Amino acid sequence: MAEALRVGIAGLGTVGASVARVLRDKAAELTRQCGRDIVVTAVSARDPKRDRGVDLSAAKWFDDPVKLAEKADIDVFVELIGGDEGPARLSVKAALEAGRHVVTANKALLAKHGVALAEIAEKKGVLLNYEAAVAGGIPVIKTMREAMAGNAVTRVFGILNGTCNYILTRMEAEGISFDACLKDAQRLGYAEADPTFDIEGHDTAHKLSILTSLAFGTKIAAGDIYMEGISNITQADIRAAADLGYRIKLLGVAQRTDSGIEQRVHPTMVPTASVIAQVHGVTNAVAIETDILGELLLSGPGAGGNATASAVIGDIADIAKSRPGFQHAPVFGWPAKELKPYRKARMRSHAGGYFIRLTVHDRTGVFAAIAKRMADNDISLESIVQQAAGAETQAQKTVILVTHETTEAAVRKAVEGITKDGHLTDKPQVIRIERAE
Numbered sequence: 001m002a003e004a005l006r007v008g009i010a011g012l013g014t015v016g017a018s019v020a021r022v023l024r025d026k027a028a029e030l031t032r033q034c035g036r037d038i039v040v041t042a043v044s045a046r047d048p049k050r051d052r053g054v055d056l057s058a059a060k061w062f063d064d065p066v067k068l069a070e071k072a073d074i075d076v077f078v079e080l081i082g083g084d085e086g087p088a089r090l091s092v093k094a095a096l097e098a099g100r101h102v103v104t105a106n107k108a109l110l111a112k113h114g115v116a117l118a119e120i121a122e123k124k125g126v127l128l129n130y131e132a133a134v135a136g137g138i139p140v141i142k143t144m145r146e147a148m149a150g151n152a153v154t155r156v157f158g159i160l161n162g163t164c165n166y167i168l169t170r171m172e173a174e175g176i177s178f179d180a181c182l183k184d185a186q187r188l189g190y191a192e193a194d195p196t197f198d199i200e201g202h203d204t205a206h207k208l209s210i211l212t213s214l215a216f217g218t219k220i221a222a223g224d225i226y227m228e229g230i231s232n233i234t235q236a237d238i239r240a241a242a243d244l245g246y247r248i249k250l251l252g253v254a255q256r257t258d259s260g261i262e263q264r265v266h267p268t269m270v271p272t273a274s275v276i277a278q279v280h281g282v283t284n285a286v287a288i289e290t291d292i293l294g295e296l297l298l299s300g301p302g303a304g305g306n307a308t309a310s311a312v313i314g315d316i317a318d319i320a321k322s323r324p325g326f327q328h329a330p331v332f333g334w335p336a337k338e339l340k341p342y343r344k345a346r347m348r349s350h351a352g353g354y355f356i357r358l359t360v361h362d363r364t365g366v367f368a369a370i371a372k373r374m375a376d377n378d379i380s381l382e383s384i385v386q387q388a389a390g391a392e393t394q395a396q397k398t399v400i401l402v403t404h405e406t407t408e409a410a411v412r413k414a415v416e417g418i419t420k421d422g423h424l425t426d427k428p429q430v431i432r433i434e435r436a437e
């Protein structure tokens with residue numbers, strides 16, 4: 001039998017400790033599958049005394065993950081610390097430069113430094129595997145990188161943040177407010193004490209930026225992503241969406257258009273009958289549309305110790321099965337040097353349907369004025385509905401408009417005009433509608 005694969009794990013939190021446990025519990029199966037043992041020979045975390053729920057006394061302890069990456073007797077460095085700078089970045093870079101394979105679940109690191117790290121990995125002829133960094137346990141990276149060669153991707157979109165999907169699912173199912181759902185999600189451990197990163201779309205944007213690079217062969221450009229979170233979604237939006245045959249999801253969407261590549265993260269209305277609308281709770285999903293394959297949808301657990309460990313262990317097993325001299329798949333599907341500069345399509349040129357909810361003074365002429373602003377901006381309406389229900393007083397009404405395909409620029413101009421006309425009693429709500437099968 002080949003020599004054992006020696007693994008060093010830096011970070012023994014939710015994911016790291018699960019990886020160590022599963023490697024222990026599944027040792028016999030993994031040895032049979034890989035043709036060699038996989039042994040954890042070195043570990044690092046902040047607190048050497050903390051019980052990790054798994055006996056790691058046979059592994060050498062390192063206080064400093066960078067030292068582990070450089071000096072430990074390992075073949076693979078597994079980074080499960082997190083963060084886009086500091087010990088995570090330094091240790092991954094050190095491991096690659098020392099010619100060690102790296103496995104990481106760190107989307108923030110890859111969104112910021114992925115291309116530079118890929119260049120080092122490819123120069124050194126080692127693997128940089130990161131299946132767990134996008135959509136946790138769903139094998140989307142391998143699918144896009146290895147199973148779709150020759151396909152030209154036209155659009156990739158998905159539900160990439162379990163916290164947001166959990167909140168939106170409960171808001172719809174139970175009729176409760178965003179704030180109440182968020183508190184519950186925090187109590188149950190689905191949301192962080194500071195939830196900004198999840199609910200304002202940053203986490204989704206990091207993951208989307210990696211998928212965009214895989215889809216279009218472009219350099220990662222996380223900073224160019226248009227981003228809106230879910231904190232201003234109300235029960236009124238959710239009810240109106242349901243009445244119109246839609247469900248609201250926080251989607252990350254990357255799409256090739258005539259003016260470049262659109263990358264956007266925002267609350268989105270998808271048809272209730274579409275497959276992606278059936279993805280509930282903390283579950284993630286990624287849809288990939290290509291010229292040859294058509295549409296593929298992968299869905300499954302996007303976070304949690306075991307699900308994420310499953311992806312990390314898949315990556316480690318790939319390294320265990322690889323043989324010296326064997327050409328590895330490039331980190332982002334194309335050799336890092338071949339990744340093209342990202343050409344950004346401006347958000348104002350985005351074309352699609354829009355849902356617009358306006359709370360207006362209940363007086364004559366308002367309806368006509370709204371319709372005129374739409375016509376002036378060449379926006380054709382699929383429907384316009386006036387409602388008098390809910391908590392509104394008799395002095396105000398809700399007007400809900402659904403547009404046919406138009407542009408972001410036209411919608412912004414029309415809504416600006418309506419706001420200037422002085423008919424609104426509250427902030428207008430605009431939610432983009434996404435085509436989905």
Ligand SMILES: NC(=O)c1ccc[n+]([C@@H]2O[C@H](COP(=O)([O-])OP(=O)(O)OC[C@H]3O[C@@H](n4cnc5c(N)ncnc54)[C@H](OP(=O)(O)O)[C@@H]3O)[C@@H](O)[C@H]2O)c1
Nearest residue numbers: 011012013014015045046047080081082087105106303304
């Ligand atoms: N949790 C998930 O469901 C999930 C899903 C997909 C991807 N990920 C990614 O996986 C990575 C790890 O996430 P996690 O949830 O497991 O985080 P976590 O529970 O906070 O664990 C972080 C670990 O890193 C260690 N650490 C922090 N600073 C360190 C330093 N300077 N030197 C050595 N060790 C250090 C901590 O040590 P102590 O334990 O001693 O404090 C802890 O063991 C992140 O990149 C995250 O984005 C997580």
